[in-house]
Every structure is written in structure tokens, then in C-alpha cells.
Amino acid sequence: MDINELIGIVKNIQGYDLDSQQEKVVKHGKGPLWVVAGPGSGKTEVLVLRTLKLVFVDNLLPSSIIITTFTEKAANNLFERILNYTNLIFKEYPELESKIDVHGLKIGTLHSLCNDIMLENKNQAYENYKLLDELEQYLFIFEHSDLANERSSKYCPLFEKFEYLFSGFDPVTNTFRWNKERLPNKWRRTNASIKLFNRMVENLIDLEKLKDAEEPYDLVICAYNDYVTKLEEHRRCDFAHLQKKFLEFLDTPLGLRFLNGDGTETHPGVKYVLVDEYQDTNPIQEEIYLKLSKGTHNLCVVGDDDQALYRFRGGTVDCMVTFKQACVNTFGIKPDDVTVIFLNTNYRSHPDIVYYYDDYIKSFPSMRLEGARVEYKPPLDPKGKISGDYPSVAYITGKTINETAENFAIFVEDLIKNEIIEKPSQCALLMRSVRESARNAGPFAEALRNRGISVYNPRSKNFLEHEETAGILGAFISIIDPDLSALESVGPPNIKNMVHFWINEYKEIADKYPDLSNYVNKSVESISKIPLDNWIKVNILDIFYHILAHEPFNEWRDDVEKTYRLGQLSKIFETYASVPYPGFPGSDRGELRTGKTEDGTISFGWRKTFYYALIGLLVSAGLDDPEIEILTPPDHLPIMTVHQSKGLEFPFVFVYGLKQKPRLDDSILLEDAFLNFRKKPPLVNFTPEERAEQDLIRFYYVAYSRAQYALIHLVPKVHLSSGFFGFIGKKIIDFKEKAKELGA
DNA sequence: CTGGGTGCAGTTTTT
DNA sequence: CTGCACCCAG
Numbered sequence: 211m212d213i214n215e216l217i218g219i220v221k222n223i224q225g226y227d228l229d230s231q232q233e234k235v236v237k238h239g240k241g242p243l244w245v246v247a248g249p250g251s252g253k254t255e256v257l258v259l260r261t262l263k264l265v266f267v268d269n270l271l272p273s274s275i276i277i278t279t280f281t282e283k284a285a286n287n288l289f290e291r292i293l294n295y296t297n298l299i300f301k302e303y304p305e306l307e308s309k310i311d312v313h314g315l316k317i318g319t320l321h322s323l324c325n326d327i328m329l330e331n332k333n334q335a336y337e338n339y340k341l342l343d344e345l346e347q348y349l350f351i352f353e354h355s356d357l358a359n360e361r362s363s364k365y366c367p368l369f370e371k372f373e374y375l376f377s378g379f380d381p382v383t384n385t386f387r388w389n390k391e392r393l394p395n396k397w398r399r400t401n402a403s404i405k406l407f408n409r410m411v412e413n414l415i416d417l418e419k420l421k422d423a424e425e426p427y428d429l430v431i432c433a434y435n436d437y438v439t440k441l442e443e444h445r446r447c448d449f450a451h452l453q454k455k456f457l458e459f460l461d462t463p464l465g466l467r468f469l470n471g472d473g474t475e476t477h478p479g480v481k482y483v484l485v486d487e488y489q490d491t492n493p494i495q496e497e498i499y500l501k502l503s504k505g506t507h508n509l510c511v512v513g514d515d516d517q518a519l520y521r522f523r524g525g526t527v528d529c530m531v532t533f534k535q536a537c538v539n540t541f542g543i544k545p546d547d548v549t550v551i552f553l554n555t556n557y558r559s560h561p562d563i564v565y566y567y568d569d570y571i572k573s574f575p576s577m578r579l580e581g582a583r584v585e586y587k588p589p590l591d592p593k594g595k596i597s598g599d600y601p602s603v604a605y606i607t608g609k610t611i612n613e614t615a616e617n618f619a620i621f622v623e624d625l626i627k628n629e630i631i632e633k634p635s636q637c638a639l640l641m642r643s644v645r646e647s648a649r650n651a652g653p654f655a656e657a658l659r660n661r662g663i664s665v666y667n668p669r670s671k672n673f674l675e676h677e678e679t680a681g682i683l684g685a686f687i688s689i690i691d692p693d694l695s696a697l698e699s700v701g702p703p704n705i706k707n708m709v710h711f712w713i714n715e716y717k718e719i720a721d722k723y724p725d726l727s728n729y730v731n732k733s734v735e736s737i738s739k740i741p742l743d744n745w746i747k748v749n750i751l752d753i754f755y756h757i758l759a760h761e762p763f764n765e766w767r768d769d770v771e772k773t774y775r776l777g778q779l780s781k782i783f784e785t786y787a788s789v790p791y792p793g794f795p796g797s798d799r800g801e802l803r804t805g806k807t808e809d810g811t812i813s814f815g816w817r818k819t820f821y822y823a824l825i826g827l828l829v830s831a832g833l834d835d836p837e838i839e840i841l842t843p844p845d846h847l848p849i850m851t852v853h854q855s856k857g858l859e860f861p862f863v864f865v866y867g868l869k870q871k872p873r874l875d876d877s878i879l880l881e882d883a884f885l886n887f888r889k890k891p892p893l894v895n896f897t898p899e900e901r902a903e904q905d906l907i908r909f910y911y912v913a914y915s916r917a918q919y920a921l922i923h924l925v926p927k928v929h930l931s932s933g934f935f936g937f938i939g940k941k942i943i944d945f946k947e948k949a950k951e952l953g954a
Numbered sequence: 955c956t957g958g959g960t961g962c963a964g965t966t967t968t969t
Numbered sequence: 970c971t972g973c974a975c976c977c978a979g
Contacts, residue, residue, distance in 0.1 A: 281968070321969045344969075379964050386964075386970050449969045523968055610975070643965050649973075853967045871972070928974075931955060
């Protein structure tokens with residue numbers, strides 16, 4: 211197929227032409243391609259079409275093309291679009307159908323591809339390892355890592371140096387700061403270990419360099435080595451090490467065969483690498499991408515440096531901003547050999563909104579520093595269908611949050627009454643936190659509901675308080691710790707309170723469902739008959755599923771949300787059951803034993819660990835409620851975090867807040883702590899304060915650039931005059947005043 | 955409109 | 970403990 215035929219087909223399907231920049235991306239041949247794409251510029255579409263071009267025009271074997279993006283959801287979406295186009299192409303060119311199968315494309319998150327490729331290529335260093343997800347890594351570190359378990363003062367200098375990893379709110383103990391009189395508690399140490407170890411791997415920390423560092427880095431090495439040893443011992447691998455192993459795999463003979471191919475269709479080699487959302491890439495991922503394309507230089511990255519949101523995951527915008535330099539350094543080519551294409555045409559927002567957020571991001575001195583944004587980035591050019599002379603950027607205010615929320619609800623009500631919008635789902639309220647507390651989404655959700663406008667707020671963190679989750683946990687605990695004697699020994703009141711709540715919830719259910727209470731009582735009785743110090747034949751999962759098989763859990767299967775939550779909970783139990791038992795190879799936490807001294811009970815140690823490790827985690831994690839409907843119900847107004855809104859667009863976008871202080875969070879401080887020990891020193895350097903500020907600016911940029919018809923700030927009066935963003939208040943229109951002026 | 959004092963609640967996101 | 974909202978004085 212000819213490239214123009216392909217573009218013609220696309221035009222027929224879409225009804226419009228690609229713009230010249232988009233076309234350049236699709237048509238680009240060999241060599242590094244750096245696509246700097248603004249919001250609403252059609253970047254994912256372009257990536258899809260470029261993939262089609264490689265397959266249908268260049269006739270590359272799909273399995274020689276790697277396409278990655280940031281989340282599973284985005285990856286699925288990307289593949290679906292490719293598949294759609296492919297099917298339409300097959301309608302016009304039926305003879306291709308037998309020759310081309312796009313299912314061969316290596317498309318997914320980088321993590322999933324690393325996993326699949328190493329398994330397919332039988333990489334010995336990865337085969338037979340269990341990949342740990344977030345929860346599994348937590349439980350593994352909680353039980354196995356020296357840093358989390360050492361009871362002496364061995365690690366004190368490390369605790370001091372990385373103090374920020376141990377401070378902040380700890381919901382398990384309800385404390386705000388590590389009490390330095392004592393060692394940090396185990397949850398804090400576990401969380402700190404996770405952050406520390408993951409970041410060391412993601413930022414490609416050179417252990418050799420670290421060896422020469424002054425203390426307490428010796429303790430960091432010691433803790434890290436211990437963790438890696440334990441992982442190997444138990445044949446586990448976390449997400450960060452998955453990437454590290456993949457990088458190492460690429461240097462092995464099997465890896466080189468994968469990379470360069472051997473002339474067979476099974477091993478065609480890696481011919482092209484395409485990366486979406488490149489601004490959220492971290493150093494180890496950058497290294498992987500560069501290595502994958504070292505032989506071909508065919509690396510295409512797409513992203514928007516202004517929309518980087520994932521520093522907490524090790525993502526650094528630097529990779530996006532310095533892509534050209536990285537290619538020059540790694541491939542040994544000239545800067546001009548890297549093709550730069552700016553997709554700066556915006557098809558999403560009203561021109562005034564586009565100018566507004568473009569001005570916004572450029573107005574901060576910290577964003578104008580060298581290396582903060584991609585060089586020579588042109589201004590956004592609005593060419594969307596939306597136009598009209600109305601105030602498209604404005605604010606709604608009030609004396610207090612509640613009053614602001616009230617005015618907001620009145621405004622939304624008016625939008626509906628006056629038929630400016632058909633349904634509430636054409637709006638979105640974007641907030642930093644969607645929790646329905648007085649400082650967050652609470653007043654807004656309430657004001658809307660008071661006016662009969664339903665709210666769609668799926669992530670409100672009360673997973674453990676529903677009757678089904680509380681009920682099954684209560685039933686389970688009633689079996690394994692019937693007199694709650696182990697619970698009594700658990701310190702933190704949060705855990706105790708939560709468990710008591712579950713027990714009560716279970717008792718209420720049990721009153722109505724005698725079969726269930728019979729099962730629970732019988733189980734307690736049969737455990738009581740097992741002699742001291744003996745294995746119990748049932749695994750915790752057996753107990754869990756037996757409870758599930760009883761009413762009312764059984765009939766709750768008809769309820770989508772309840773089923774989802776119970777499914778999540780059973781996954782959590784499965785995870786816990788798979789945690790290796792320290793010191794007993796081959797056994798795991800799912801297996802139960804009776805106590806050594808106390809007759810007829812589950813071992814006290816097991817019960818205690820269950821409360822501390824698993825329940826403590828659940829209580830502190832505040833698990834999310836399910837997001838079952840991906841699409842907002844039309845008669846609901848979605849309340850979401852800015853992260854959730856990424857990649858989406860809404861006719862009316864409301865954003866709360868113009869008064870927020872940039873925060874030096876631990877991701878930023880950790881970057882600095884390891885700055886001098888990177889295998890590759892970073893190409894840009896900002897102070898932690900500068901990075902914190904830039905992150906905050908980008909965060910709101912993402913929010914503002916979601917708006918199609920109107921962007922409306924929700925700001926209590928004080929936000930307009932003071933605070934970090936206060937100046938914005940002077941640039942936008944007060945909706946109420948404008949309405950008065952127009953006599954509306 | 956600003957600044958200081960008081961009181962209160964306690965992100966977010968992903969593999 | 971910190972950051973934010975809110976109130977009040979100037």
C-alpha cells in the first residue's frame with residue numbers, strides 16, 4: 211500500500227485531513243523522532259497512524275514493532291484503535307487480511323512487555339519468578355526486609371538521613387511525625403523501604419558509586435542488598451526489578467537475538483520503537499528505550515513536557531526535555547539527525563481557553579528556565595470547531611468554600627435549566643482530592659445533591675465500610691480469632707476500631723442468616739479440637755471462599771459493585787496467602803497452624819501478623835471504591851482528580867483552587883539524595899523548590915487543558931488576591947459580575 | 955486588601 | 970506537624 215492511499219483511507223473514515231505536522235509524523239522514515247505534542251493535538255491518533263504506516267506501507271512484520279504507553283488502559287485503547295483501522299483497511303484491501311495480523315504488534319505498558327518478552331525468550335534470570343504487584347511487594351517487604359524488621363539501632367543514621375520518608379501522616383497509628391525517641395514503626399519503615407528501593411532501581415543508581423559515599427549510604431547498600439537477596443531467595447521480582455532484569459537480559463545472547471533478530475519470523479528483531487506519554491518516563495525506562503533502538507535508531511517518542519504528572523513513580527520530565535541530547539549521546543549521531551515535530555495545533559478548546567492555558571504555563575519564571583520545557587516550543591494554535599463570543603474562561607467565587615460551592619451548584623443548575631448543556635455529565639469538577647470532606651469535594655458534592663444534581667464520585671475511599679466487605683472480614687475474623695484475644699494485643703486504635711466495626715457488621719448479618727453463623731460457629735468448634743502445634747488442613751482461602759458461598763454473600767453476586775468489591779478482597783486474601791513465611795521455605799501465610807501453648811486456637815503469632823501486616827495495610831491504604839462504570843452516567847456530574855482526568859476532555863470544566871503551596875514531597879527529595887550516584891548524570895538540574903513549583907504548575911495545566919467550551923475556576927474570595935496563583939484571579943472574569951453587566 | 959492569629963484536618967497517581 | 974480556611978483588625 212502507498213502512504214497516500216493510507217492517508218486517503220483515514221480521511222474517508224474521519225472526514226478530515228491530517229494537518230501538515232501530523233502528516234510529517236505519520237510519514238517519517240528512519241531515525242529518531244521527537245514528537246512534542248500539546249493538549250488536544252491528536253497525538254495518540256498520530257501514533258496509531260504511524261503504526262499503521264509501518265505495517266501497511268513499509269510492510270514491517272508487526273512483531274518487530276514495539277509500542278508502549280503509560281497505563282494498561284491507554285495501551286488497550288491504542289490497540290483497539292489500531293484494530294479498528296485495520297479492519298476498515300481490510301474492507302478495502304481484502305487480499306491483505308491473510309497476510310497481516312496486527313495482533314503480533316508488541317504493544318502494552320513497558321512493564322507488561324518486559325515480562326512477556328523475557329518469558330517468551332525463556333530468560334533464565336526471570337523464568338520461574340513471581341512478579342509482585344504493589345500489595346505483594348508491601349507484604350513481602352513488611353515480612354522480609356531487614357530495613358523494615360531490624361529492631362536494633364543499626365539503621366538509625368539512615369532513618370535520620372531519609373527522615374522525610376518516615377514523616378507525614380500515618381493512618382495506622384494516627385500520628386503525623388516519626389517520634390524520634392523510638393525507631394520508626396514497621397509500617398513507616400515498610401513504606402520508606404518501598405520508596406527507597408524502587409527509586410534506586412528506577413533512577414539507575416550505581417551501587418559502585420554508592421560504596422564510596424559517606425554514611426549512611428553504606429546502610430542503604432546494606433538494606434538494598436538484603437532486599438535483593440531475599441527477593442532472589444524466594445524467587446520474587448518487583449516492578450522496578452522487572453525492568454532492571456530486562457535491561458540485563460538485553461545483553462545476554464538470548465536478548466541480543468531478540469534485539470537483532472536471527473532472520474526467522476519468530477525472531478525478527480526490534481525494528482521500530484514507539485513510545486506514548488514519554489514525559490512520564492523514568493531513567494531506567496529511558497535506558498531501555500535507548501537500548502532497544504540502539505541498533506536501528508528508530509525510536510519515536512511522543513509526549514507533552516507540560517503535562518508530566520508522575521514524579522511519584524520516578525517519572526522525570528527531563529527524559530522528554532532532553533531527548534535530543536540523549537539520542538546524540540547514546541547513538542553517536544548529530545543533533546540534526548533527530549527529527550523534531552511540534553504538534554501545536556489544538557483541536558479541543560475554545561481559542562480563548564487555549565490562549566489562556568498557553569499563557570498560563572509560560573507566565574511563570576520557573577517554567578522559563580532552561581530545561582524546564584522543550585526548547586523552541588511554539589505557542590498553541592487553536593483550530594478547533596468551538597468558537598463564539600462568550601466568557602469561556604471565568605471564575606465562580608464566594609466568601610467561603612461553602613458559598614463558592616453553593617454558587618457553583620446554582621450555576622450548573624442554570625446551565626441545565628437554560629439548556630446550555632443537556633446533562634450534568636458534560637461538566638467535570640476537578641479537584642486535588644475527591645474525598646467528600648469539608649476541605650475537599652464535600653461541600654461541592656453536597657451543594658449539587660441539594661439541587662437534585664447527582665454526583666459521580668467513584669473513588670471515595672470507603673471500600674472497607676460496605677456491608678459485604680465488612681461482613682466477610684468480620685466473619686473471617688470471627689473464625690480465626692473468635693475471642694479477639696490477638697486483636698487486644700494490637701496497639702493502633704484504628705485497626706481495633708475497624709475490626710470491631712467489621713465484627714458488628716458480621717453479627718448483624720449473622721442474625722438474619724443462620725446458615726452463615728452456623729458455618730462460622732462450626733469452624734471455630736472444629737479448630738478448637740485440633741491439638742497444639744499442628745497444621746490445620748484448611749488454607750485461609752478455603753475459609754474465605756466458604757464464607758462467600760453462604761448467603762447473603764452468594765446472592766450479592768447479582769450486585770455488580772458488591773461482586774467487584776468481594777473480588778478485590780479475595781485477590782487481597784490470595785496475595786496474603788502467597789506471602790512466603792519467613793524462615794520456612796515453601797510455606798506461606800495462607801497456611802494455618804494451631805498455637806504451641808494455647809489450646810484450640812490459631813497460632814497467636816499468625817493472628818498478630820495478620821492484623822499488623824494485612825489489616826494494618828488495608829486500614830492505612832484506604833482502598834479505593836471500584837470504578838465500575840468507566841463512563842460517567844449521563845445524569846451524573848463527575849468529580850475527579852486531575853490525574854483521573856488526564857487524557858479526557860469535557861465541555862465544561864470546573865477547577866477548584868488558586869491557592870496552593872508547592873510541596874517538597876519525598877519523590878523530589880529522594881531524587882536529590884541519589885543525584886550524585888546515578889549511572890548517567892541527569893542533563894538538567896533544578897533545585898527541589900523549582901521542581902516542586904514546576905510540578906504544581908504542570909498539574910493545573912493538565913486540569914485547564916481538559917476544557918472544551920468553558921474553563922471555570924472555583925475560588926473562595928481569598929484565593930483571588932493572595933497565594934501562589936493569585937495573579938490568575940486578576941486575568942479572568944467573574945461570572946456573576948459579567949452576568950449582571952449583561953443583565954442576564 | 956493584607957497580615958496575623960486560631961483552629962482543624964490530614965493528597966494524589968501507576969506498573 | 971503543616972497547610973489551609975476563616976476571621977478580624979488595620
